Amino acid sequence: MIDIRYVLQQALNALQLGSIYALIALGYTMVYGVLTMINFAHGDVFMAGAFLFFVAAVGFHLPFVPALLFSMVGTALLGAAIERVAYKPLRNAPRVSAIITALGVGIFLESAVLALNPYPRSIPSLIQNVTWTFEGVSFSSLQVLVIALSVVLMVLLDFIVYRTRAGMAMRAISWDRTWVPLMGVPVNRIITLTFTLGAALAGAAGTMYALAYPVIDPYMGVMVGWKAFIAAVVGGIGNIRGAMLGAFLLGGVEILVVAFFPSTYRDFVAFSLLLTLLIVRPHGILGKARAQKV
Amino acid sequence: MIRKSIYITIVIGSLLACTAWGANPKIKVGVIAEMTGDMPAVGASCKNAALLAVKEINDAGGLEVGGVKKKIELCLEDNAGKADQSASAAMKLITQQDVVAIIGPNASRYTIPAAEIAETSKTVLITPWSTNPKTTLDATTGKPKQYVFRACFIDPFQGRVVARFAFETLKAKTAAVLYDVASEYNKGVAEVFRANYEKLGGKIVAYETYTTNDKDFSAQLTKIKSAAPAVVFLPNYYSEVPLQVQQAHRLGLQMPFIGSDSWGSAELLKLGGKDLEGFYFSTHYASDSASPAAKKFIETYKKAYGAVPDDVAALTYDAFGLLFTAIKNAAKDDRESVRKALSVLPAYAGVTGDMTFREDSRDPVKSAVILQIKDGQFRYFTNAEP
Numbered sequence A: 001m002i003d004i005r006y007v008l009q010q011a012l013n014a015l016q017l018g019s020i021y022a023l024i025a026l027g028y029t030m031v032y033g034v035l036t037m038i039n040f041a042h043g044d045v046f047m048a049g050a051f052l053f054f055v056a057a058v059g060f061h062l063p064f065v066p067a068l069l070f071s072m073v074g075t076a077l078l079g080a081a082i083e084r085v086a087y088k089p090l091r092n093a094p095r096v097s098a099i100i101t102a103l104g105v106g107i108f109l110e111s112a113v114l115a116l117n118p119y120p121r122s123i124p125s126l127i128q129n130v131t132w133t134f135e136g137v138s139f140s141s142l143q144v145l146v147i148a149l150s151v152v153l154m155v156l157l158d159f160i161v162y163r164t165r166a167g168m169a170m171r172a173i174s175w176d177r178t179w180v181p182l183m184g185v186p187v188n189r190i191i192t193l194t195f196t197l198g199a200a201l202a203g204a205a206g207t208m209y210a211l212a213y214p215v216i217d218p219y220m221g222v223m224v225g226w227k228a229f230i231a232a233v234v235g236g237i238g239n240i241r242g243a244m245l246g247a248f249l250l251g252g253v254e255i256l257v258v259a260f261f262p263s264t265y266r267d268f269v270a271f272s273l274l275l276t277l278l279i280v281r282p283h284g285i286l287g288k289a290r291a292q293k294v
Numbered sequence B: 001m002i003r004k005s006i007y008i009t010i011v012i013g014s015l016l017a018c019t020a021w022g023a024n025p026k027i028k029v030g031v032i033a034e035m036t037g038d039m040p041a042v043g044a045s046c047k048n049a050a051l052l053a054v055k056e057i058n059d060a061g062g063l064e065v066g067g068v069k070k071k072i073e074l075c076l077e078d079n080a081g082k083a084d085q086s087a088s089a090a091m092k093l094i095t096q097q098d099v100v101a102i103i104g105p106n107a108s109r110y111t112i113p114a115a116e117i118a119e120t121s122k123t124v125l126i127t128p129w130s131t132n133p134k135t136t137l138d139a140t141t142g143k144p145k146q147y148v149f150r151a152c153f154i155d156p157f158q159g160r161v162v163a164r165f166a167f168e169t170l171k172a173k174t175a176a177v178l179y180d181v182a183s184e185y186n187k188g189v190a191e192v193f194r195a196n197y198e199k200l201g202g203k204i205v206a207y208e209t210y211t212t213n214d215k216d217f218s219a220q221l222t223k224i225k226s227a228a229p230a231v232v233f234l235p236n237y238y239s240e241v242p243l244q245v246q247q248a249h250r251l252g253l254q255m256p257f258i259g260s261d262s263w264g265s266a267e268l269l270k271l272g273g274k275d276l277e278g279f280y281f282s283t284h285y286a287s288d289s290a291s292p293a294a295k296k297f298i299e300t301y302k303k304a305y306g307a308v309p310d311d312v313a314a315l316t317y318d319a320f321g322l323l324f325t326a327i328k329n330a331a332k333d334d335r336e337s338v339r340k341a342l343s344v345l346p347a348y349a350g351v352t353g354d355m356t357f358r359e360d361s362r363d364p365v366k367s368a369v370i371l372q373i374k375d376g377q378f379r380y381f382t383n384a385e386p
Helices: A004-035 A042-059 A064-090 A095-116 A141-163 A165-175 A187-212 A220-235 A240-260 A263-280 B002-019 B040-059 B083-095 B108-120 B155-169 B184-200 B218-227 B241-250 B266-276 B292-305 B311-330 B335-343
Strands: A131-134 A137-140 B026-033 B063-065 B068-078 B101-103 B124-127 B148-150 B174-180 B203-210 B231-234 B257-259 B280-283 B347-350 B353-357 B368-374 B377-384
Touching: A004 A042, A004 A137, A004 A141, A004 A165, A004 A187, A004 A220, A004 A240, A004 B218, A042 A064, A042 A095, A042 A187, A042 A220, A064 A095, A064 A187, A095 A220, A137 A141, A141 A165, A141 A187, A141 A240, A165 A187, A187 A220, A220 A240, A220 A263, A240 A263, A240 B218, A263 B203, A263 B218, B026 B040, B026 B083, B026 B311, B040 B068, B040 B292, B040 B311, B063 B311, B068 B083, B083 B101, B083 B108, B101 B311, B108 B124, B108 B148, B108 B184, B124 B311, B124 B335, B155 B184, B155 B231, B155 B257, B155 B280, B155 B368, B155 B377, B174 B184, B174 B218, B184 B203, B203 B218, B218 B241, B231 B241, B241 B257, B241 B266, B292 B311, B311 B335, B311 B347
Parallel strands: B026 B068, B026 B101, B101 B124, B124 B148, B174 B203, B174 B231, B231 B257, B257 B280
Antiparallel strands: A131 A137, B063 B068, B280 B368, B347 B353, B368 B377
16 A cells, blocks of 8 residues: 555655756766766765855855855866866876876865864755645755756756757767867867866755755765766766756665665665666666777 | 963874883873764764873873873874774774773774774773674674773663663654664664564564665655654764754654764754754763762863763763773783773773673673753753663
8 A cells, every 4th residue: 555645755855866966967977978087076076065055154154045156156166177187187198097086086175175174064054944744745945945946957057058059069079079179169168168067066966965964074975976976877978868867767766765665775776776777778778879989 | 272272282292292202101092083084073072081081190190000100191093984994093003002902982883893903912992982782792702802891881771771761751652763774883772772662562663774974864754754653763873863853854753853872962962953952862971960070070171172071071081990990900001911900890980970890791880861952952861770
């Protein structure tokens, strides 16, 4: 016997978790799209976003919207800086070097935040949180905000990538990095833009995560980052709509496993399902098989 | 300002002292604390209390060992909130710093690996706060370890106390548990609670888990909500409990929450705020209902650090008390004599209450207290005798 209210409540939980995964997964997938590189520091950029939000809210006493913008601009600059300092010099180095560098940048960010602040911090609730109960299903204003804001940001990104010249350039570079520069596309500027956009989304995700789970610590980005990365791979890494789909799928599977199995099996069952999916579709749900260039 | 500079001098002094070769005979004591990582408040309390305990002895001229007064040297190690670093810190203290005994680590998941090293290296380790039975038991034989001691009660006792409190005092006939399945301490307390609660006649309607560093508990809490228990037991660390309670309130759960001694840090109140008001947890001592000896410690600690000592601080102080008593009784300060003296110590009156030791057990028998969170403070609620 399954109670429909129980299912609805869990579906809401899944939407909230999925939308945060989606915002982070987008950063992984965009960078992979243009550079075929996995930016393992991305989870820590997300963490930096949460801490920037904390600084804005507690240090500068900013209200929610300016604090969110502060965090997004801050992480955008951070993303651009990381690209310029750590990845650009390695643009033509073997890809393994870039991945190692990315891991190093991630550990650097964690340790830097740890050195400045070893204590977990609590985030003040900047928005009035109201819980509504409708036919036994509870949902909070926070949940609605997280889901709505993520959807708005995702629609915005989709617009940038599919409807603007810069977005077209991004897609072109992801298609072919040898010939596209010859057509006059400013590759370096587009790559920086990609990092900036991805990092800003991670900043927004960090802010929302900090609001929804208001205890933040320097290692918070590690596990969430991995999960978002997995979501991007499952959706088809390099594909923006795939990342969103993968993220909601992962959030949904995680919540559903707990809803109907003992919670100890959560990651085990969730990741077994995702692995099975990858065996059936090795390039992810929306990913396309591309011939390996030699 | 002066307080701070004195404090800094103590820290720097003790760090330098550890490596310097003194002319006077000194007793080296190692401390492993969780100074960084996921529970830095625990490490800070442990370190503060350790510095205080050593300062008191040294200010009095040192510890008398067989007629000679010897000063104590403290060697501090950070385990960074990691199991492997706890083991390597123990190794470093034993082999390189050549300490007589080690105090710490505190959380069971870090103490168990460090205790293994201490046991095989034949060096006394006293953990202030690790309540998991496995800490002092040999994994293969199930017999007590020879070199590992503790200043706190153990989880089977704590689980029984909380179960009785939920069933008899709160009159809750149904309960739910949410705990970290990847952490020794949480798992241990949850299991004992379940067994005892069911023995009393209560019903566990939901028994849910998560893993360390999870932040989203919405699915588990929704499940608990639909099971509608009268009380929810959260035997989890202070950095996670506020998240769990906040999310529960957001999902519309309204029953009381209870916890165990891992709640007992002032950080809990900072992180959790109003969401924790009125809830209960079991712990080692209550700073507002303490013995005269404890009051003196609380005053000194307050003066030195500007905060009320939490249970980790009090237990660390007691762990040092145990060690100093053992060294005095042994009248020698080699590792083996200290171990022998500790293993035959019958009783000790500490700031966390009177402890008695049974033969062939490394775990003190002592009482527990239940605290309530009231007006943003920990308040004594009731006592539970062993």
